[in-house]
Amino acid sequence: MPIVHSRPRRLWRRTIRLLIATTLVTSVPLAVADSRAILEGERFHPEVGAHGMVATSHFLASQVAHDVLADGGNAVDAAVTAGFALAVTQPRSGNIGGGGFMLISDEKSGKVIAIDYREKAPSAAYETMFQNDAGEAVPRLSRFTHNASGVPGTVAGLALALDQYGTLSLAEALAPAIDLAENGFPLPQRFVDGIEQARERLEKWPATRAKFFKPDGSRYDVGDIYRQPDLAATLKRIADKGPREFYEGETARLIAAEMQDHDGLMTREDLAAYQPTIREPSHGTYRGYDVYAMSPPSSGGVHIVQMLNILEGYDIGAMGFNSADTIHVMAEAMKRAYADRSKYLGDTDFVDVPLEGLTSKAYADELRAEIPLDQATPSTEIAPGKPLPYESNETTHFSIADDNGLAVSNTYTINFSYGSGIVVEGAGFLLNNEMDDFSAKPGVPNAYGLIGGEANKVEPNKRMLSSMTPTIVKKDGHNVLITGSPGGSRIITTTLQVLMNVIDHDMNVQTAVSVPRIHHQWLPDEIRIEQGISPDTIALLEAMGHTVSQQDAMGAAQSILIDDGTFYGGADPRRSTSSAMGL
Structure with missing residues (x-):
């Protein structure tokens, strides 16, 4: 109503x-x-x-x-x-x-609803058109x-x-x-x-x-x-x-x-x-919070929940914000989620996506068990997992x-x-130009370097896979954090870090959206970082076997935190026109 x-x-x-x-x-x-x-x-x-x-x-x-x-x-x-x-x-x-x-x-x-107004392929579209x-x-x-x-x-x-x-x-x-x-x-x-x-x-x-x-x-x-x-x-x-x-x-x-x-x-x-x-949004829990995010044809919500499930098994707060240990386990969780994205995610009106399996705590436990705490796992050794069961950039x-x-x-x-x-x-x-978000040819990366498979091939009237991740976090039925970001393949990891910054690191919302970010998407096998990560931290990550690449700023996470009836707005400074306004 x-x-x-x-x-x-x-x-x-x-x-x-x-x-x-x-x-x-x-x-x-x-x-x-x-x-x-x-x-x-x-x-x-x-x-x-x-x-x-x-x-x-x-x-x-x-x-x-x-x-x-x-x-x-x-x-x-x-x-x-x-x-x-x-x-x-x-x-x-x-x-x-x-x-x-x-x-x-x-x-x-008590309801959270997801409105999917993603573009569709024309009815004359065909698999090999690109x-x-x-x-x-x-x-x-x-x-x-x-x-x-x-x-x-x-x-x-x-x-x-x-x-x-x-x-x-x-x-x-x-x-x-x-x-x-x-x-x-x-x-x-x-x-x-x-x-x-x-x-x-x-x-x-x-x-x-x-x-x-x-x-x-x-x-x-x-x-x-x-x-x-x-x-x-x-x-x-x-x-x-x-x-x-x-x-x-x-x-x-x-x-x-x-x-x-x-x-x-x-x-x-x-x-x-x-x-x-x-649609029904993707839903998971993280340290007592309910996390709602967009469901397919967005991959964002599924993999936000999947990565949080993996990371919940670590004491991220004690490990420290952007420490080498924290970045290591984040990157390892990201690799595994993006590997699964390449195989399983697509428009659920056209393909079966194992949503229940991908977002289950048990599957996260299996993936976490594969992660060594002192050594990077080469992406060549990571393949899409088996998250059974299935169920019906700018x-x-x-x-x-x-x-x-x-x-x-x-x-x-x-x-x-x-x-x-x-x-x-x-x-x-x-x-x-959203048709580029389809897999023009399975296994060939798109403009953001993302690998796609059969589940996201071009088909008539199909919605192309997306990384967009509008997210709402609730506690005891109350809205707590409203967030999301632009950024192509970095949308999912940007949103993930805003959540972790608030929940694990107890940051205010402006700090949570402003501090340096990292990103890993399985392929290419590198941790992308923003300016501001300590050289000592980079050296520790490289000693673990990670390739670290400092590149341009990522995302623009316009966010709101609600605490005890007070609204706090965080406008991301990565876009000079960003603005938070309260009343």
Whole structure:
């Protein structure tokens, strides 16, 4: 049943105009800080709120969602409003041309539900569509062509959440996004830098070039007012006619025309047939906490639970945060989970996935017994296990909670930064390139280096496997931690570490999302680390036989911690526009 609140007043136009009139680049809350200082150990105080909390990757989306809560809306109202606002303010990852997953926890009913609005393969898709005549996978085909796009699910998924659990109308939830697209907003540095970095790819298509560059081809500068009239018109159509407009109306016609003009397989019939679905979330326990995360076609929830089950057998707190011993057992648990991912995970509407076995404590005990405490296990010696029985990167995450026991964890994406790079002519939004998340050829890694198998091969109308991991942790029936992250294959391990930082290391939520992270995904056989891991620790890990590689920052875990009725927001400084706002 929907959660009922008094109908909010309409304050968004006034709020957005006030924001546009201010210098937004300098108004980022304390929760956003210099990542170098954080990695050097400086502690930051999280944003605190008495009645609710919003944490998103863009301060404008945080602001409009905050205003919804302040005006009496619930967490789902605020989440849907933020989701559409991010589609305007952060087009590299926020979207209406992609898809994702939403977890909703309602303390009053005790239910946690998972909304799957992942993209689907077109009905004309086939297993070898991204291979050449020699049977070799051709990465360009699954990444930068019109056939790289699955049927988008965001509009249908957000509308379903609002209809089932919100109090606003869709038009009301879309109002801030429409204003931002129509009237524009001042561009922050991250937006400008992102466009310049992707210039070569974005200049290829006329509609994309027109959206992201000035008429003379020059770039936008920081502080320029950025308007998107085609996107505003699309959002207005959806607001006026409802979510099916995207799938059966003028927007559907524009998408189908774009496909037809460039030999794309997606049709109007594919769009009209798309529906999101409600699933049971993956569930496990860790040191007395209930952990809920997304179920397949996301692999995230299954492997979060699997890794936590393995790690529960160690005294992680006593071993110490990011000590060599802790990183060693984390990496060993990660290897085994990603090995299983390569064989077993796929869309459960198409394949049997041994969910019960993968998430069982007994299977974790077997895997833990294989882990030596003083030596790395080479990935070549790790194969997918036998978790019986069977049973029938560029992404953005946001977390929102209200004071009536409703919490939302949402992760959605168009895959790469800017997806396929293709803007739908006349509609103003980017198409995803999620087809690359299928196994173009079993055993061949995708863009994130992830190995896939038969369970995730391309099939018509199938949802491609994902790593997105929206997660909600509960204690004694109460929402405690709402988290998740972007980051491709690193999403699962980023989310895992936020949970461990809070539960095992007793960190406040801002510290939990800010401190250095590590990652191992079985293949390649290396521990990827962020800057800030001690050279002494690295030397100890290498002495155990690990290969350690320092690379760029991983993820952006917008998170909320609820402790004794107080909301604490942690905005990840790895994205300069991140913002946590409480009330």
